Amino acid sequence: MAHKKKNVRKKECPVCEREFSWTKKLDKNWESMVYCSDQCRRVKTYENVEHKKG
Numbered sequence: 001m002a003h004k005k006k007n008v009r010k011k012e013c014p015v016c017e018r019e020f021s022w023t024k025k026l027d028k029n030w031e032s033m034v035y036c037s038d039q040c041r042r043v044k045t046y047e048n049v050e051h052k053k054g
Contacts, residue, residue: 015040 009022013036020036035041 013037013040015043 009030010019011033012019013034015035018036020033022030026033
């Protein structure tokens with residue numbers, strides 16, 4: 001049975017403004033994580049592209 005994680009670290013993506021949470025997989029490079037996905041990482045170079053959440 002899964003349990004709820006109460007105190008999970010979270011960050012906000014500067015491109016899409018979505019909140020993403022810490023996971024065990026991301027633990028090694030959590031401090032360097034800025035973007036929530038590869039798509040947001042690519043969009044940062046194209047400021048004219050609309051990738052805001054809808």
